[in-house]
Amino acid sequence: MLLHGGTRIDLGILGEAKVGRELGQGGEGYVYEVHREGGRPLALKWYKPQCATPAQKAALTMLVEQGAPHPRFLWPLSLGHVAGEPSFGYVMPLRPSRFMEMAYLVSGRTPEGKELVTSFAAVISLCRQLADSFLRLHSRGLCYRDISFGNVAFDPETGDACICDNDNVGIDNGGGRILGTPFFMAPEVVSDTTLRTMPNTDTDRHSLAVLLFYALCVGHPLEGRRTETGLRDASWLMRHFGTDPLFTFDPDDDSNRPVEGTVQAYWDIYPAFVREAFTRAFTEGLRDPGSRVTESEWIKVADRLADSMIQCAQCGATNFWDESDPSPSCARCQTPVRPPFVLSVGRRQVAVSRFARIRSEHLRLAAGESEDVARVRRHPTDSQRWGLENLTKRSWEAVLPDATAYQVQPGHTVELSGGLRINMRPGEIVVR
Numbered sequence: 001m002l003l004h005g006g007t008r009i010d011l012g013i014l015g016e017a018k019v020g021r022e023l024g025q026g027g028e029g030y031v032y033e034v035h036r037e038g039g040r041p042l043a044l045k046w047y048k049p050q051c052a053t054p055a056q057k058a059a060l061t062m063l064v065e066q067g068a069p070h071p072r073f074l075w076p077l078s079l080g081h082v083a084g085e086p087s088f089g090y091v092m093p094l095r096p097s098r099f100m101e102m103a104y105l106v107s108g109r110t111p112e113g114k115e116l117v118t119s120f121a122a123v124i125s126l127c128r129q130l131a132d133s134f135l136r137l138h139s140r141g142l143c144y145r146d147i148s149f150g151n152v153a154f155d156p157e158t159g160d161a162c163i164c165d166n167d168n169v170g171i172d173n174g175g176g177r178i179l180g181t182p183f184f185m186a187p188e189v190v191s192d193t194t195l196r197t198m199p200n201t202d203t204d205r206h207s208l209a210v211l212l213f214y215a216l217c218v219g220h221p222l223e224g225r226r227t228e229t230g231l232r233d234a235s236w237l238m239r240h241f242g243t244d245p246l247f248t249f250d251p252d253d254d255s256n257r258p259v260e261g262t263v264q265a266y267w268d269i270y271p272a273f274v275r276e277a278f279t280r281a282f283t284e285g286l287r288d289p290g291s292r293v294t295e296s297e298w299i300k301v302a303d304r305l306a307d308s309m310i311q312c313a314q315c316g317a318t319n320f321w322d323e324s325d326p327s328p329s330c331a332r333c334q335t336p337v338r339p340p341f342v343l344s345v346g347r348r349q350v351a352v353s354r355f356a357r358i359r360s361e362h363l364r365l366a367a368g369e370s371e372d373v374a375r376v377r378r379h380p381t382d383s384q385r386w387g388l389e390n391l392t393k394r395s396w397e398a399v400l401p402d403a404t405a406y407q408v409q410p411g412h413t414v415e416l417s418g419g420l421r422i423n424m425r426p427g428e429i430v431v432r
Contacts, residue, residue: 002030003030003032003046003082004019005021007082009089010081011079012079013078014042014077016036017035017036017039017042019044020032020034020035030046031044032044034080042092043095044090045092047087047089048087049087052087056167060076060090063075063166064076066142068166069133069137069140070133072129072160072161074162075166076090077092078091092166095164099153100156102126102152102211103149105126117156118156120309124159124302124305124309125302126160126215127298128303129161130163130208130211131212131299132295132299133163134208134295138172141171142170142171143171143172143200143201145179146168146184146199147184147207147208147211148180148211149211150165151165152164152211178199180199180207182237182241183220185203186203186206186207187241187242188203190241191238205281205289205292209278212298213278213281213282216274217266217267218262218266219260219262219263221249221278221282223240223259224256224258225258225259226246227240227256245282247279247282248263249267249275250279250282268331271308271325272322272325273322277297277298306357307350308321309351309353310339310353311354312330312337313335314333315333321337340386341418341431343358343388343429344430345429348362350362352376354376357372357376358374358388358424358429359372359373362427364427374389375388376388377413388414390409391411397422398423399421401419408422417431418432419432
C-alpha cells in the first residue's frame with residue numbers, strides 16, 4: 001500500500017517516526033523520507049504486499065543485527081511497521097545530496113543535463129572505495145548479489161562512494177530472489193537456465209570488475225563489434241553475456257574490439273598493470289570464477305594507479321607513469337612525460353607531481369581509514385624544484401647522500417633531491 005504524509009511508523013528501538021515526502025519507487029515498493037522527534041531524518045523503504053514476505057523480513061532482521069560493514073553502505077537500521085497493516089519496511093540513512101548514481105559518470109552528464117566534470121583522482125578513489133567496501137562485506141560471509149549502476153552512487157568532487165539498496169545483501173551462496181542486473185551478472189548465472197546458480201562472492205567479483213571497467217574506461221567490457229550484430233533479445237543476451245562472452249580487448253581474439261573510440265582511448269592511457277588486471281578478469285575470470293581478480297587485488301591496482309599520476313608540462317593533461325614504458329609520451333599531445341623524481345616507499349613507487357600524496361597505507365600503519373601524511377609541493381617561483389610537506393604531528397629525519405641529517409618539523413617542507421632519505425617513522429622514503 002501507499003503511505004500518506006503524517007502516517008506513524010513504529011521503528012522498534014528507534015522509536016516512532018512520521019512519513020514525509022515520497023523519494024521514489026520501484027518494483028518492490030516505495031521510498032519515503034521519515035522524521036523522528038529529536039533525531040535525524042531517515043529513508044524508509046516500504047514494501048508492496050507481494051514483496052513483504054517472511055523470508056524478506058528474516059533477511060532484513062539478520063542485516064539489522066549484523067550492522068553495516070562500513071558507513072559507505074546505506075544499511076538497514078531497523079524494521080518499520082504500521083499498526084493494522086500486514087506489510088512492513090525498513091529505515092536506512094538518507095543518501096546525502098552530493099551523491100549521484102554512477103550511471104551519470106558514464107553518460108558524462110549531471111541529472112540536470114549539464115556536463116559532468118570529475119577528475120582521474122576522484123574516479124580512482126571511487127574504484128578503491130568500491131573494492132574496499134565489498135571486501136568488508138565479503139569478509140563477513142555476505143554477498144551483495146546485485147552490484148550495478150543503480151545501486152552505487154558517488155561524489156564527483158571527491159570520488160566518495162555510497163552503496164544503496166542493501167536489502168539485496170544475503171548469505172554467501174545462500175538462496176534468494178535476487179540474481180542480479182543484466183549486463184552485470186556473471187556468465188555462470190546468466191547461462192544457468194535452471195536458475196540454480198545463486199549469486200556469491202565470485203559472482204560479485206565479476207560484477208565489481210564490470211563496474212570498475214565502466215568507471216575507468218566508460219564502457220562495458222564485453223560489448224564491441226561482435227555484440228553490435230543481431231537483435232538484442234534473450235538469445236543475444238545469453239550468447240554474449242552467458243555462454244560465449246568475449247572481452248573487448250581479448251589478446252587472442254580481436255573480433256569484439258570497441259566500437260566507441262572513447263573506450264579505446266581510455267584503455268590506451270592506463271599503465272600495463274591496469275590492463276593486465278582487466279584482461280585476467282575478463283578472460284580467465286569469465287571461464288573460471290576462482291580466477292577472478294579479488295577485491296584486495298583491485299585495491300592494490302587503484303593504489304598503484306593513484307601513485308602513478310603525473311601531469312604533462314606542455315598541455316597539462318593527466319597521464320600515468322609506468323616504469324616499464326621506456327619512452328612515455330603524453331596521451332594528448334605526445335610530448336615526452338616523466339616525473340622529476342620518484343619516491344620509493346617500501347615496494348611502492350610514487351611519481352612526483354602535483355597529485356602525489358603519501359598516505360598512511362604507504363607506511364603500513366595500523367588498520368583504519370587511510371589519511372594523508374605528506375604531500376608533494378612545487379616551488380612557487382621555480383618549477384624545477386619540488387618538496388615534500390610534513391602533514392603529521394611529529395618530526396622527520398632527512399638524510400642527504402653525504403650523510404648530513406636534519407629535522408623536518410610538522411608543517412614544514414623538505415626539498416627533494418636524488419639520494420635523499422626521509423625517515424618518517426615507521427616508514428622511510430628514498431628519493432630517486
